[in-house]
Amino acid sequence: MHNMKDRIGLSLGRSVVPSPGRWEGRRIRGQRVGPAERRGDGLDTTGRIIDVHTHFIPPEFLNAADHPAWGAAVEKRDDGDRWVVHDEGFAYPLDEGFLGGQAKLDDMDARGIDFSIMSLAPTLFYYWIDTAEGVAFARMANDSLAQTVASSGGRLVGTASLPMQDPQAAAEEYRRCIQELGFVGAHVGTTIEGEYVDRDRYLPLWEAVDDLGAPVILHPYYIGPKVGYEDYYLTNIFVNPLDTALAAGRLIFSGLFDRLENLKFVLVHAGGFLPYQIGRFDHGWRVRQESRISLGRPPSEYLDRFYFDTITHHDLALKWLIDLVGSQRVVLGTDLPFDMADPDPVGRLDRVADSNETRRLVGGSTASELFNLKEAATSGRTR
Numbered sequence: 001m002h003n004m005k006d007r008i009g010l011s012l013g014r015s016v017v018p019s020p021g022r023w024e025g026r027r028i029r030g031q032r033v034g035p036a037e038r039r040g041d042g043l044d045t046t047g048r049i050i051d052v053h054t055h056f057i058p059p060e061f062l063n064a065a066d067h068p069a070w071g072a073a074v075e076k077r078d079d080g081d082r083w084v085v086h087d088e089g090f091a092y093p094l095d096e097g098f099l100g101g102q103a104k105l106d107d108m109d110a111r112g113i114d115f116s117i118m119s120l121a122p123t124l125f126y127y128w129i130d131t132a133e134g135v136a137f138a139r140m141a142n143d144s145l146a147q148t149v150a151s152s153g154g155r156l157v158g159t160a161s162l163p164m165q166d167p168q169a170a171a172e173e174y175r176r177c178i179q180e181l182g183f184v185g186a187h188v189g190t191t192i193e194g195e196y197v198d199r200d201r202y203l204p205l206w207e208a209v210d211d212l213g214a215p216v217i218l219h220p221y222y223i224g225p226k227v228g229y230e231d232y233y234l235t236n237i238f239v240n241p242l243d244t245a246l247a248a249g250r251l252i253f254s255g256l257f258d259r260l261e262n263l264k265f266v267l268v269h270a271g272g273f274l275p276y277q278i279g280r281f282d283h284g285w286r287v288r289q290e291s292r293i294s295l296g297r298p299p300s301e302y303l304d305r306f307y308f309d310t311i312t313h314h315d316l317a318l319k320w321l322i323d324l325v326g327s328q329r330v331v332l333g334t335d336l337p338f339d340m341a342d343p344d345p346v347g348r349l350d351r352v353a354d355s356n357e358t359r360r361l362v363g364g365s366t367a368s369e370l371f372n373l374k375e376a377a378t379s380g381r382t383r
């Protein structure tokens, strides 16, 4: 394996073997749960292509205009396409694939994707509305996604959307989704209406994640303009990767990973700017006392608490990411059906992978272990 230790002398320090915890209860501290212990008689996802990053919009949202608290509407435009329009300004085509169903499965077939982990469109995080409304929306969206998953013939699984306005309620919804709906992880904003996720108030959720072990996909979001970045679609193409790097960096520097050893995150858009700047993080930690307040080891030693999707839009960038963090830390993603998606992630992986092993790991094997998909597939068939 090529990793940063080989390349630039920084130490990654710890094992990079995926080691997801058990979903059903608190794991024993310090005990890594190996794949053999968890492997049931579920579907064999080895060698299959798994998309860990694709988005869902509940069919219930088609009636958004009937719900004033949601601040959005689905409009039919002159060309016949439906668009989601948020009161704050952001608008995008409502591709049929957002709704799950046959359109999603057909699209996966066309792109060579066997299995998808669906997460709510981040435009529907609704952290910005009244707490009770936010709790109700998350619950509705999760129940709707569970129905879509149940009718997918075993090709879709879901992650939980959480009402982060109320971290305790978010923790409860996370537990409900993992333990009752059979979801395989959670989907959380990189900030919560401008507040950073390393703040103590979010600890109830991170403790629940540490307990159950199902990972969190961190995803940037916006529904209106971001001050100073309105031009050139910089809100998305620049601020999204910036937000991801900032959130991951703050989680590292806060020392949270030393307190919660089972906490794992997937960083979308290939980790934003984080991988490229990790050497700078380490240098700052060495020369500046402020960076060491909560962290006893260099930031790069915590890279193995993160997984990175493949959405680089650039073959060399993906190749370099795999070299940096290891093929065991990169998982295929698309961001479909948004227009910023990678339309041919399998083709890119085929061009970039330098071995069958890399293709197998990045294409789906690591995701299968990380999200415990064999057990999810089994429980899905018995429900």
Ligand SMILES: [Zn+2]
Pocket: 053, 055, 219, 268, 335
């Ligand atoms: Zn996305």
